[in-house]
Amino acid sequence: MITLNNIKEAKNKLQNIIQNTPLALAPILSKDLGAEVYLKKDNLQLTGSFKLRGAFNRLACLNEEIRNKGVVAASAGNHAQGLAFAASHFKCEATIFMPEATPLTKVSGVKSFGAKVVLIGENFDEAYEAAMKFTEENNKEFIHPFADDEVIAGQGTVALEIIEDIEDIEHIVVPIGGGGLISGIAIAAKAINPNIRITGVVASGARGMKESFESHMPIDSVAVKTIADGIAVRDVTPKLLDIILEHVDDIVEVTDNEIANAILFLLEKHKLVVEGAGAVATAAIMHKKVDVEGSKVCSIISGGNIDVTMLSLIIEKGLVKSYRKMNLIVTLMDKPGALMNLTNVLTKSSANIVQIDYDRNSIKLEFGEAHVTIAVETKGEEHQKLIRENLKQAGYRFKQI
Template sequence: METSKLLDELNIKIRDAREVLKNIVHHTPLQHSRTLSDLTKGEIYLKLENLQKTGAFKVRGAYYKMQKLARSGVKSVVAASSGNHAQGVAFSAASLNMKATIVMPRHTPFYKVNATKSYGAEVVLHGDTYDDAYQKALEIAQQTNSEFVHPFNDLDIMAGQGTIGVEIFEDLSDVEVVLVPVGGGGLISGIATALKKLKPDAKVIGVQPKGAPATYLSFHEKRVVETHEVSSIADGVIVKKPGDLTLKIMEEVVDDMVLVDDREIARAMFLLLERVKTVAEPAGALGVAAVISGTVDVSGKKTVPVVSGGNVDPTLLIRVLGQVLYVEGRQVRIQGILPDRPGQLKKVIDAVAELGLNIVEIQHERLNPLLTPGMALVTLGLEVPSKEYADILVLKLKQMGLDFRVV
C-alpha cells in the first residue's frame, strides 16, 4: 500500500481508537517538571504512561486490536512478550472475555510472569529470547486456531498507541518536540501520525538504546536492518529488527532517531524517581535520557518526553539507584589496610562520625593471601553530601597515620 494511503488509514483508525478507548484506559497526566526544565533550559512536560492501566502504554493498542477481533467472533488470542505487551493483552482479554495465551522467554523475571498470570492469561515459558518466544507463539496460534496479536507491526496496535499523541495535543496544543521510546516502532508510528495530523510543525524524535539500535539503523539507512547482538537494561525496547509497516510509516512522519547509552538511561531513571517522584522502567526513561544528556537539544522548546512505562524489576531498580549514587558522588567507597587489632577499625569509624557521614556497608577482610599476616583490608561504603567529603576524610585518616584511598 502507498505510504499516503497507509497514513490516511492509520489516522482513521486513531480517531476510532480514541472513541473505543475513552472509557477503557486513562487519559494520563502531562506533568510539567521544573527540575528537568532547569537542567535542559527548555520547558519539559512528562507524558506519564507509567500511570496507565497495567503500568504501560501497551494496553491501548492491545485493547483496540482485541475488541475488533472480539466483535468479529474471535474467542482466543496468542501473543509473545517479555513484559508490557503481555500484560496489555492479558488485561484486554480479561476485559473482553477472551482466552489469552502469552509466550514469554524462559528467563523472564518472575514478577512479570506473575503479573501476566494475575489477569487470567495462560503463560508459556519458551526459549531464551523474544524471537524464540515469537516463533513458539505463532505455532500455538496455528495449532489452536487463535489470532496472533503482534506487539507493534499492526495498524490497529499503532492506532491504539496513537491516542497518546491526541492526548498530548489536547493538553499542550503548542507542543514543539515529542520524544518517544522506540523498540519495533509501534508507539512512535502511532504518536507521530496523530501529531503530524494535528500539529504538522511538531518534531517527533525516537530514542533507542545504543545496545539495541536496529530501528535507529533501519530509520537512517531507509531499509530494515537486523542486529544479531543486542544488550541493554531497557529490555522493553530490545528488538532485532523493526516491522516493515512501522518503518514505512516512521520514514514519513518521524523527524529523527537518536541513541542513548545505559548510563544515561540509569541517570534518567534516578532523576525521575528522586526529583519527579515517578518510577520509570529503563525503556520508559529513554526520552528523558535523551534530553538530560544533551543528545537532543530542547533549549527554549516545549518538549514532551513520553514516559512509556513503569514496570521495572525491583532488584534492577535497586542496582541502578546504587550505581547512580556512586557515579553522582552521593556514595563513595574508601579502602585501606589496618593492623588486625582491637580498636583499629573504631578509629576509622570515629573519623567518619566526626564528619557527620553515614556508613552503608563495611567489608573487613583478613584472609586475602596478598595481605601481610596480621593485617586486614577494610572497605567502607559511605553516604556523603559530595565527593569532596571523601577527600577530606581520607586526608583526616592520613593525619591519624591510617593510609586510605577512594576506590
C-alpha cells in the first residue's frame, strides 16, 4: 500500500536530482472557461517528462548488489529516458525495450544516457513481453513503468509540488496511460485534502482504463492507435485500476484531433513543446470534457518529447483548420502565361504562395489542360472566401483540399 509518507520519502530522494517544474496560470483558458487554469509543466523536466521521478526513485530504493546486475524496462519512450538517466547516475547497465514505432527523439534520448535500446513490437505491451523474457533469461531487475510502488510514489511528487505552490487547488486533471502518474497524484492529493477532485484523461484510441473504470473491472483493449504514443497502453493492470477506483473521481476521453488542437494551442499561446500524451489534460479542459467553471484547476503537462515530424504535421493541419493556410487544385490551360495569370489573381487577393506544383500528365486531364496544386498563406475565413470569389470571377475551375 502506497501512502503519503512514501511519496514524501520519494521527494527527499529526488532532492537535487529533478527540477521542481514551473506551475503557471494559463490566462487564455482561464478567461474562456471562467476558471483559474494552471499548467504544471513537467515537459520541462530534465528528460522531458515526469517519468524521471518514478524511475529514479525505484533505482534509489534498489539494493546496490541487485542494481549492479543491471536493470531492464519496457517503455513507449519517456520511462526509458528516465530510467536511462537514473542508471547513468547510479552507474549501472540499463536495457530498454521499446515499440518499433517509438519516435526517434525518444530513442535518441535513451541512447544519449548510455542505455541499450531494443526496438520490438507494435505497442508497449508487446515490448513489455519481450522485456520480461529477457529479464528472466539474464537474471536482471525489471523496472515497471507504472505498476510499481516506488515508481508510483515518485510520480506522486508532482502533486506535492502543485499543492506547495497552490494550497487551495480544487481540481487536478491528469493524463492516463498505464495509470502510474494519476495513482501517485491521487494518493498524495487526497491524503492532503480529500476534497481535491482528480480527473483522468485517456485518448479515444487507448481507452481501456476508462472502460475499466466505468465497469469496475479490468477490460483490455483489442488494439490501440493514437498520436498520444506515451499513453498508448493496451492492457489494464488490476493493481492500478484498484487505486484509481478508490482515489480518482472521473475519467474522460479526448480524440486525436482534440489532442492536436491542444498541442498547437500550447505551442502557439504558451511557447511550450508538448507531446500527445502531455497535451491530453489540456485538451480535455479546452474542449470542455471537464467542468472547471469557477474553480482552481491544474492541467498536468506530463511530457514534451514529441517527434518533429509529428509536430510538423500537427502544425500543418492546424494552419489549415484555422484558415491560415489554403490548399487548392486549379485547372489551367496548358499554355504560356497561364500560370502567371493565376498568380496575379492570388497576388491581387493578398494571398502569399508558399508551395506550387504543376501537373500536365494526369489521365484525369483533357489534352491542353494542366493541374496546379498550390498552397497559400491566408488571414482567416473571410480572406479565404475572398480568394475563392476572385478565382470564380476570373473563370477558374478549382477545388479546395
